[in-house]
Structure formats: C-alpha cells, structure tokens
Amino acid sequence: MTQDQHPYENLDRMSRAFVARLTGGQSPNAPVAAFANWAGHLARAPGRQLELAGDIGQAALRATAGVLGGAGFEPEPGDHRFEHDGWALPPFNMLKQAQLATEAVWNAATEPTRGADPAAARRVRFLGKQWLDALSPSTIPVTNPEVVEATVKTGGGNLVAGARHLREDMTRLARGERPETDYVVGENIACTPDKVVFRNHLFELIQYAPATGTVHPEPILVVPAWIMKYYILDLSPDNSMIRYLVAQGFTVFAISWINPGRELADTSLDDYRHDGVMAALDVISQIIPDRQIHAVGYCLGGTILSIAAATMARDGDDRLASISLLAAQTDFSEAGELLLFVDESQVSFLEDMMWDRGILDSAQMAASFQALRDRDLIWGRMLSRYWLGEEMPDADMLSWNADATRMPGRMHSEYLRGLFLENRLTAGRFAVDGKVIALRDIKAPIFAVGTEKDHIAPWHSVYKVKLFTDGDLHFALTSGGHNGGIVSPPGKRRHYRLGHRTPEAFYMDPETWFAEHDPIEGSWWEPWTAWLVERSGPNRVAPPGIGRPGHPPLGDAPGTYVLMA
Incomplete structure (x- = not known):
C-alpha cells in the first residue's frame, strides 16, 4: 500500500x-x-x-x-x-x-x-x-490626520460612505462576485480582433487578425502564466501589447489557459509543457508551415517556455526563431519574498490542502501576493475605501487583477518543489521524459525583461538567465512592477536600460550591469519589436489564413476558457 x-x-x-x-x-x-x-x-x-x-x-x-x-x-x-x-x-x-x-x-x-x-x-x-x-x-x-480631516470636513460622511462600501464588499465576497467594473472581456478589454483556432483540455489557441497588408514571415506565440488570465497582454486597445505587435506587422497567436477545476487536479507541470506550449507550436506549424516561431513567455509562462525550449534544443527541434522572457524566472535561488512562503513545512501544508480540494484556490494565491505589498494592497485600500469613503478606481489592469484563476494541485506541487524549493532547472536536476535538460543547450537568441519594482520575479533573479545560458542575449530592465513594467506602451512616462551579451562575452554581475547601463526614456516595446524584426525574414508576406487547413475556427475570441469563473 x-x-x-x-x-x-x-x-x-x-x-x-x-x-x-x-x-x-x-x-x-x-x-x-x-x-x-x-x-x-x-x-x-x-x-x-x-x-x-x-x-x-x-x-x-x-x-x-x-x-x-x-x-x-x-x-x-x-x-x-x-x-x-x-x-x-x-x-x-x-x-x-x-x-x-x-x-x-x-x-x-x-x-x-x-x-x-x-x-x-x-x-x-x-x-x-x-x-x-x-x-x-x-x-x-x-x-x-487624513481621516480626521476628512471626517471633520464631511461631518462623518466619509465614514458613512466607507460603511456602505464595506457592506457592498462583504456581500460581494459572500456571493463570490467580482467588483463592479466598466470593462467587459471581449468588448473593451481583450478585444483585439481574433479567432479561437484550437482547443484542448488545457488551453485555447487564439489567432489574431492581421492589421497590415503584409506581415513578417515568422509568427509570434505568446505564452502567459496560468496563474493569470492571458489578457493582461491584451488590455484596453491603447494598453495592449498584443494589439501593438499586430500593428507592427506580426502574426500573433496567444495561449488562453483554462481556469481548472477539480477534474484537472492530477494535471502535471509537464502537461503544461507538452499539452500546452508544444501543442500550440504544433498547431502554428500547421497554419504557417516551414517557418520558425518567435516565442514570448510572461511570468510562469516564460518559465515553462524556457523548459520547453531547452527540451526542444536537446531533441534537435529548431522551430524557435527567438525566445522572449518577460519577468520570468529560470533560477529561483533569489526569488525574493515569495521564498518566505516556500519551505518543506509550508509546501507540505499546501500539498495537503490541495490534496483535499484538488486545486489551489485563486483567493489563496491572491492573499499571498497581497501580503507582499500589504501597505498598498491591503491597508492602503482599507484607508481609501473604508475610512476615507473613496470609490475604487476603475482601470483595465485593476479589472484584470480581480479576474483570478485557480491551479491544479499536482502541477502547483511540482512547481513549488521542483523549481522554488529545490531549484532543479539550473541545478542540472530537472528532467523531461526521463532525461535532464540544460538551459545552455538553447541556441535561439533571447530577449529577457526584468522590472525594477517586481515583488514576484525580482529582476536580480530574472537576470540570472545570463548565468545559465551561453547564446546571444539582450537584457532589458524597465521601470515599474511585475505587471505595470511589462504593460508599458509607448507614450507612458517610462524608462528602461538595455544591454547585449554576445556568446563569447564574460558574465557581468547585475550590480555592475546596472551601473554601466544608463536609463533610456521611453518604452522597451520599441527596441524589443526592432529586435524581433531583425530576427525575422527580410521580406514581408501576405497574411496567413485563419486556422488550420480543413479546421475552421472554433469561434470568436476571447473564447470560452477566459470567461470561466
């Protein structure tokens, strides 16, 4: 037994x-x-x-x-x-x-x-x-003093309004409802024109309609994290990375992960690689045959993409034209304050909770992230909403942030143990199909992005991809946090630093790198898309058809998985 x-x-x-x-x-x-x-x-x-x-x-x-x-x-x-x-x-x-x-x-x-x-x-x-x-x-x-002043000025009206907000929030929490918002998925957020062209038990593949008469020959696959809805990269039209890429003449595909229930409790981390990333690459190769693919991974999506890329390199699969890792960790020895939640006692405790439920509930994960920034996300919110009686601001990213997801128990356990707790990927102990993989086998050029105020994937940790790869690599450090730094369209008051390591260059520690690279005003999206263009075919081509030959689209995007509560 x-x-x-x-x-x-x-x-x-x-x-x-x-x-x-x-x-x-x-x-x-x-x-x-x-x-x-x-x-x-x-x-x-x-x-x-x-x-x-x-x-x-x-x-x-x-x-x-x-x-x-x-x-x-x-x-x-x-x-x-x-x-x-x-x-x-x-x-x-x-x-x-x-x-x-x-x-x-x-x-x-x-x-x-x-x-x-x-x-x-x-x-x-x-x-x-x-x-x-x-x-x-x-x-x-x-x-x-701010509350005292507001109370005197309004005759206590701020406290009355705060009590009403508290009642509304408690009622909404009891009913399992999201905060009210003017943003509707598929209408004014996650609304870049597109179709669902593939679906399996883990994800829907979205193909975006072209916005230009001709396109670069190599398509882009966006791999978001499964701890978030994919449309963090397709927010309102003026804040959408995907819409921006389409406007630059790229054919863009994106994975929309399912919001798993108990029926997917036994889904493994490798299932997300094999039935997720690899399945998406296979479909794209059918739609646009004989072309390499630019792969873009965000957060955990970048981690699973790096695992997939190392496995592909080991197995002689050269379909990747480039790899972009956005706020994505490959080494977890400096994973910041999240490591405070990861030791044998805590992981075992979470495993038992997930063994009982089959999943990690979205509220549990959200509470952990809020604890990292409790002054802003907990106490600051309480001050403004309940003591000052202010209405919650409505913004596309705030609406997305409230649209939380769950995670399968087995996958999350393997992720916490194999990557966070034991750091196997960069320790030479992470096996795929029974054989250890190595990031240094990756030959495709890499563009890695860290953000200065990231509490989830600290930039020093993201930077360590330089230590475990040998190929051509650009590293950008942008202002902002884990989400705001990545969603950084041109026109915002942003800055970034950008460096290039050639294959023969020696390693440079992050502090030295930071000191030797001055900030550049503007959005890192612009040099990144220029980098993608440089690694694409010289001649633009007619846009590909929507969907695989003989397989009509399954419906309009954003599809069904993103709407799962």
Missing part, C-alpha cells in the same frame, strides 16, 4: 487540510519554527543584545529629534503612508516617528545572528512587518 493510500497518513492529511481552511493555507509550524530559531540564537548572544539596546537608544533619540523639527526618520522610497501634510503636526508627528523608529529597530533585531538560519530571520522580519503595518497609526482612523 502506498503512503497516499495508508489510512493513518490520509488521516494526518485530512487534519492538516482542515487546519489549512482555518489559516488560509498558511502552515502554523513554519512561523513557529522560524521564530524559535531566531529567538533562540538571539537569546544566547549577549553581545548582539547589547548592540540592539544601543540601536533602541539611538532610534529613540532620532525619533525625538524628528518630533522637534530635526533630522528624524523618513519613510523609505515607495512608502506612501505618511504623505499627508498633517503628519508634520503634533501629535501625529510623534506617532509617525514612533512607528518608523519601531520599524527600524525591528529590522535591526531581525538581522541574522551568527549561527541562525538567515531564512528564519527573514521570515520573522516579514511576519513582524505584517503586524507593524496592521498597527501603524496610518491604518487607524483616529490616529490618521
């Missing part, structure tokens, strides 16, 4: 799955173990304790100076909690300085003590930061 079939083991898994429902999927053992490691080493380090005592005294003096008009604590770049003018006045200035001083002391206290596990110290710091943010005077109405 296998371990999964053993009744005692299944009883344990059922018990952990029940606890997971109460904790939102967070393992109670992981933070306890981290705290014990950090606190135990700190308790046995008298010198470190004396140092912290000095830090506390210096922080108190600095905070006092700030209250009296001297050089006190200032928020870090990107921290918008204390921007209102009222924070410069008493008693709010005292609360601000006390909060920032406490945060500074906490950061000092959670520096790893000699012998302690650095990962445990980082997790303790992160968890403490969550509590400090929750208890910050900026999140409490009576200690936030």
